[in-house]
Amino acid sequence: MALKMSQTQYEHREIELKAKPVHLLLLSPKGTVPVLWLKDADQECVIDQSLDIMKWALARHDPEHCLGQDSHQSSAMFDLIERNDQQFKFNLDRYKYPHRFGLSDPLPFRQEGERFLETLNAQLMRNTFLFGPTRSLADLALMPFVRQFAHVDPTWFDQLPLAPLKAWLKGFESSELFLAIMAKRPLWSANA
Ligand SMILES: N[C@@H](CCC(=O)N[C@@H](CS)C(=O)NCC(=O)O)C(=O)O
Structure with a gap:
């Protein structure tokens, strides 16, 4: 919801928890979802805690002022x-x-x-x-x-x-x- 609200462009990769893709486990060995993989031409990083993903997304763009007034x-x-x-x-x-x-x-x-x-x-x-x-x-x-x-x-x-x-x-x-x-x-x- 935070990613969508922040109007971030992302690819949503739907997976089955009973059959986790190898790439997911390579990115985040703890094997829980969600995992956000940030990748551009010269660097990449992984955020694998949902609250951190929300904070990251809304810090970029927070049109509804979700992060609080003060x-x-x-x-x-x-x-x-x-x-x-x-x-x-x-x-x-x-x-x-x-x-x-x-x-x-x-x-x-x-x-x-x-x-x-x-x-x-x-x-x-x-x-x-x-x-x-x-x-x-x-x-x-x-x-x-x-x-x-x-x-x-x-x-x-x-x-x-x-x-x-x-x-x-x-x-x-x-x-x-x-x-x-x-x-x-x-x-x-x-x-x-
Ligand atoms: N603290 C993590 C917890 C994530 C979590 O436990 N996700 C569950 C699904 S909601 C999961 O991936 N469980 C692993 C499994 O069932 O194999 C977060 O908030 O991102």
Whole structure:
């Protein structure tokens, strides 16, 4: 979403995580996606953390002023992203894949995750987006995780008394930006 929003020209290489292309692993041996490969005539470099890719893209061009109005707001955004990436992601993984963690009961993790959703909901009661009336880096960074959390058990999620949060997620899921980046693409092949 950040790449698209920043109007960066890029080639999107769709891959299967079960069959990672050799070139991906050569560029980034840790084998996670996304990986951004920057290449020009005389140098190349790799950015293989999604937050770093977002920051790189929006530092180039940030037409919606996603990076924040001032240093205070930007530090609040990074704090929230950190809580998402550490705490909420921990609970999401265990709620979504309890067997992978040898857990028989995912519900305590769902409950912990719900606490985080309540924090977001409180912010979204004040503004349409997490840090104001327009999308910010934090909205872009958190939305995919909240979406995954919601999709584990949509019936349960739909009955949560968190109307602003649910409207925020629905709005994102039906946005032009999200629909454009989610369009189904053929798998990339090194030989194509
Ligand atoms: N901290 C990394 C995490 C990336 C990550 O874990 N990506 C998942 C997919 S969303 C992945 O590639 N997993 C590797 C696999 O399933 O083999 C980032 O934000 O870029």
